[in-house]
Amino acid sequence: MSIPLVNSIASWFLKKRFHQIELFLKYPNEVQEELLLSLLDFAKNTEIGKEFDFASIKNYRTFAERVPIKNYTGWQSTIERSRQGENNIFWPTPIKWFAKSSGTTSAKSKFIPVSEESLEDCHYAASKDLLCMYLNNNENSQLFTGKSLRLGGSKELYKENGTVFGDLSAILIDNMPFWAEFSSTPSNKVSLMSDWEHKMQAIVDETINENVTSLAGVPSWMLVLLNNVLESSGKQNLHEVWPNLEVYFHGGVSFTPYKDQYKKILPNKEFKYYEIYNASEGFFAIQDQNNSSELLLMLDYGIFYEFIPMEVYATSEEKAIPLSQVQLNKNYAVIITTNAGLWRYKIGDTVRFTSLNPYRIKISGRTKHHINVFGEELIIENAENALKKVCKRTKSEIVDFTAAPIFMKGKEKGAHEWLIEFKTPPKDLDYFNELFDNALKSLNSDYEAKRYNNITLNKPKINIARTHLFHDWLKLNDKLGGQHKVPRLSNSRDYIEDLLKLNN
Numbered sequence: 001m002s003i004p005l006v007n008s009i010a011s012w013f014l015k016k017r018f019h020q021i022e023l024f025l026k027y028p029n030e031v032q033e034e035l036l037l038s039l040l041d042f043a044k045n046t047e048i049g050k051e052f053d054f055a056s057i058k059n060y061r062t063f064a065e066r067v068p069i070k071n072y073t074g075w076q077s078t079i080e081r082s083r084q085g086e087n088n089i090f091w092p093t094p095i096k097w098f099a100k101s102s103g104t105t106s107a108k109s110k111f112i113p114v115s116e117e118s119l120e121d122c123h124y125a126a127s128k129d130l131l132c133m134y135l136n137n138n139e140n141s142q143l144f145t146g147k148s149l150r151l152g153g154s155k156e157l158y159k160e161n162g163t164v165f166g167d168l169s170a171i172l173i174d175n176m177p178f179w180a181e182f183s184s185t186p187s188n189k190v191s192l193m194s195d196w197e198h199k200m201q202a203i204v205d206e207t208i209n210e211n212v213t214s215l216a217g218v219p220s221w222m223l224v225l226l227n228n229v230l231e232s233s234g235k236q237n238l239h240e241v242w243p244n245l246e247v248y249f250h251g252g253v254s255f256t257p258y259k260d261q262y263k264k265i266l267p268n269k270e271f272k273y274y275e276i277y278n279a280s281e282g283f284f285a286i287q288d289q290n291n292s293s294e295l296l297l298m299l300d301y302g303i304f305y306e307f308i309p310m311e312v313y314a315t316s317e318e319k320a321i322p323l324s325q326v327q328l329n330k331n332y333a334v335i336i337t338t339n340a341g342l343w344r345y346k347i348g349d350t351v352r353f354t355s356l357n358p359y360r361i362k363i364s365g366r367t368k369h370h371i372n373v374f375g376e377e378l379i380i381e382n383a384e385n386a387l388k389k390v391c392k393r394t395k396s397e398i399v400d401f402t403a404a405p406i407f408m409k410g411k412e413k414g415a416h417e418w419l420i421e422f423k424t425p426p427k428d429l430d431y432f433n434e435l436f437d438n439a440l441k442s443l444n445s446d447y448e449a450k451r452y453n454n455i456t457l458n459k460p461k462i463n464i465a466r467t468h469l470f471h472d473w474l475k476l477n478d479k480l481g482g483q484h485k486v487p488r489l490s491n492s493r494d495y496i497e498d499l500l501k502l503n504n
Contacts, residue, residue: 017132024299025358029324033060036304039337048078048090048343060322064306069320069335071346072110079111085161091115091341097175099168099280111165112280118340119175122301123168126276126283129298130249133288134274138246143213146244147185151203151217151225152192168280185210196480200225204232212242218252219262220400221481226265239268251276253485254363256384257398260391261423277363281347282338285361294360299323302339307332310350313367320344326353331379333367350379369489373405374414374456376447378440380488386439387420394432397423400470400486404496406461415458419499421465433462469503476502 024031040063044054057063068074078089079098087094090113097114114123135141152169164171173191181188186206193199203225215222226238233241248262248271255262255275262273277285277295282303285295297305306320310331320335334349336342348368351361365380372378387398399421406415426432437459441448450456470486487495 069344098165101280113340115340146211146213148214149212215248219258247272294354297359304337306335376450382443389439390435394426396426404493418462
């Protein structure tokens with residue numbers, strides 16, 4: 001098929017879809033309210049629909065008064081029944097698929113329901129929209145002349161009681177239309193290999209001679225793969241391996257700590273980065289502009305959004321608000337109601353709005369992944385931006401990091417302990433630490449107040465991690481590859497103690 005033809009088919013789809021996107025850009029709150037009522041109507045005869053009398057709910061206020069907000073633990077027993085093959089509990093159509101996700105909050109696995117509707121109207125619709133937006137912004141794109149190198153999770157699919165569970169990417173690959181495999185590399189067989197280390201080499205072998213035009217996957221694991229590609233090919237950068245490579249679609253973990261390392265191996269100034277915000281629970285937002293760090297919240301994927309301001313999260317004052325009431329630059333926990341039957345579900349992520357017309361967001365962290373032992377409210381976004389600043393000043397590079405509090409003992413003040421694996425360590429760690437402490441103060445006024453004259457907090461304590469420490473820790477915990485990630489910040493010392501032991 002000729003490129004002009006492929007591009008013209010794509011732009012036909014694009015124009016058709018842009019009409020629908022314009023609708024939710026113009027009437028976001030109406031689209032969301034209508035979506036909520038249609039979800040309630042669709043599920044009114046389910047067990048949960050009858051319990052909360054969905055049939056009589058006619059507006060958001062009644063919905064919020066009647067249906068409780070829950071996290072995974074609150075849903076677990078209901079989801080287990082569904083996994084055993086029971087139908088019509090929280091969603092009317094049979095749910096066959098469950099995305100297994102370890103989450104970063106506990107070692108226990110979560111099984112997130114994936115309905116036919118969420119596969120089609122959310123996950124796959126989002127993949128098409130991502131391409132639509134990219135092509136709309138880059139009319140000379142040659143994306144379709146080659147293949148997309150996708151790096152999915154490494155879990156096989158397991159069948160039980162007529163239901164199937166596995167890594168979300170494995171479920172998506174397994175359900176993809178047959179033609180999609182022709183435009184992707186590696187093959188499904190290699191993509192779904194479960195031994196992560198063997199799989200890495202298999203991907204290198206299979207993709208190195210392909211015409212790869214785009215990359216898609218989690219930044220931390222993609223970087224490992226791309227460095228392996230350079231090692232195997234003996235080339236200096238990736239443009240020498242794949243001359244037509246033009247864009248990297250990334251999500252799953254923050255790109256901030258990895259950006260400079262990517263720029264080294266992808267030095268072409270024209271190369272594009274597009275961020276996405278998706279999870280096992282759904283696909284939420286897409287970068288809709290070139291060279292932007294903001295994501296457009298997608299309002300017509302069968303997901304109804306609510307938000308809890310972080311200053312009242314997990315307190316007696318906790319209350320969710322609809323999209324129409326959010327404010328700029330405040331930190332919110334995300335609550336979703338979905339077309340897979342999750343009703344008012346806490347996904348554990350935090351976002352802040354950078355624009356209200358249209359609604360654009362930045363992911364700021366996780367509800368559980370912050371340090372607030374001393375009232376300092378340190379979030380992942382602060383940590384990553386501070387490290388990025390300091391690495392630039394000290395010409396150092398970071399592979400991974402984690403941090404935890406040092407609790408007060410007697411008259412001894414508290415502090416934050418950091419464990420950082422460097423690719424290029426700083427020449428002077430004390431100077432690095434001083435700059436880092438100052439960067440955190442400039443980014444977070446609560447932290448600055450607690451550090452003032454060492455009133456509550458002493459300066460950070462930084463440990464250097466040995467090479468591959470985080471990789472070895474993930475391997476030890478059977479969390480290599482896919483969506484697994486290193487817990488960045490924690491209010492307890494569990495992770496850091498484990499890692500410090502392994503570091504010795």
